Amino acid sequence: MSDIEQRLANVRARIEAAVRSSGRVAGTVKLLAVTKSKPANDIREAYAAGQRAFGENYAQELEQKAAELADLDDIEWHFIGHLQTNKAKVVARVAHVVHTVDKPDLVRELHKRLTAYGRTMRALAEVNVSGESQKHGANPDDLAVLLSAVESVQTLTLRGLMTVAPADDDVATMRAFEGLVALRDTHGGPARLPELSMGMSDDLELAIEAGSTLVRVGTAIFGERS
Numbered sequence: 001m002s003d004i005e006q007r008l009a010n011v012r013a014r015i016e017a018a019v020r021s022s023g024r025v026a027g028t029v030k031l032l033a034v035t036k037s038k039p040a041n042d043i044r045e046a047y048a049a050g051q052r053a054f055g056e057n058y059a060q061e062l063e064q065k066a067a068e069l070a071d072l073d074d075i076e077w078h079f080i081g082h083l084q085t086n087k088a089k090v091v092a093r094v095a096h097v098v099h100t101v102d103k104p105d106l107v108r109e110l111h112k113r114l115t116a117y118g119r120t121m122r123a124l125a126e127v128n129v130s131g132e133s134q135k136h137g138a139n140p141d142d143l144a145v146l147l148s149a150v151e152s153v154q155t156l157t158l159r160g161l162m163t164v165a166p167a168d169d170d171v172a173t174m175r176a177f178e179g180l181v182a183l184r185d186t187h188g189g190p191a192r193l194p195e196l197s198m199g200m201s202d203d204l205e206l207a208i209e210a211g212s213t214l215v216r217v218g219t220a221i222f223g224e225r226s
């Protein structure tokens, strides 16, 4: 077994254990393998071990890897980085899912580009639940308008909410995850927002306990980023 294959198996086991100990239904948490700064060959190794969903943070890097890996035709690309409107074009051309929709202007730009490419994407709204100034994402007060904007365009399918929790301590982390769940419940619940993208290498167990459906894991699979 390669290192990546071994670590991927470990992460899958962690997810299954957390699902079980939370009393949740098996198979309700999906693993997104986060590959920023890692070479395309690492993605091939994870793909060979059965992984299909991959997350990238930078538009140019996503574009380059998608081109290098064009032969893997059932790969699913998720864009999880902060997205400026001037990079929306690249993401609209390549990604299947965008986790970081944070303002109506970006919705309009993605719609324009997707329309031009004759494509559609699934979309999650990123929320800055903890209110830390260095974090991206919509202010919870602006979420209603943002969600309506996503639903108003034909090229995006609203799927849920995403957040990055503070890494300070478990209490602050859990508060952010539970905050995202509460926002989901005040904005239509699972019927409107079935996906909650939350949890990373260090906090995926807490995220699953809180109700995550999509964990984004980099370091625990591919090792430290240089």
Ligand SMILES: *Cc1c(COP(=O)(O)O)cnc(C)c1O
Residues within 6 Å of the ligand: 034, 036, 057, 080, 081, 164, 200, 201, 202, 216, 217, 218, 219, 220
């Ligand atoms: C890098 C990144 C991850 C993965 O973080 P790890 O700690 O390496 O698992 C998850 N989500 C986002 C938004 C990221 O930028």
